[in-house]
């Protein structure tokens with residue numbers, strides 16, 4: 001019996017809720033998030049996306065060729081995203097040349113560690129990481145400016161379609177995976193869920209100036 005992405009969501013609803021529903025996102029939707037909290041998220045997420053880009057590049061390096069179209073489109077979108085983060089940081093006069101916070105370090109280290117796992121595990125983690133933002137930024141409902149463009153970046157229909165393709169690719173890789181690889185994929189899904197929750201919390205509870 002193969003494992004599917006939908007089964008992971010169905011078997012672990014609480015972990016996934018905690019990954020995608022957080023006061024940080026609700027307060028963006030209400031317009032009450034503190035600038036210092038939002039700015040911390042913005043800078044740390046830029047640093048995360050640099051490492052996430054490297055993670056995706058390593059996945060491309062081991063992917064079957066028929067998955068290249070989607071993964072290369074993803075890498076191209078990340079190039080635009082990194083430039084967009086730089087624009088957003090400049091508008092807010094934020095310094096991007098900043099240390100990663102411990103949670104960001106832990107998440108980036110975790111992505112690095114996944115390079116030792118089979119493609120099916122990495123494809124599952126990639127899907128989970130993208131789905132977390134795709135759902136997280138949409139679930140609170142339409143966001144007011146200046147948060148609208150942030151919610152749209154990960155909540156827009158094209159991004160949802162991209163995440164659907166990542167799910168199909170992960171499912172295909174999992175369909176002939178051994179029991180052991182299925183367990184590794186489940187662990188990766190749960191680790192991503194935990195790290196997503198911790199990442200929101202990191203920005204929400206910031207105390208230092210960013």
Ligand SMILES: Cc1ncc(CO)c(N)n1
Nearest residue numbers: 045048049129130133199
């Ligand atoms: C923490 C985090 N998770 C996921 C994404 C992208 O989906 C992101 N930009 N940042």
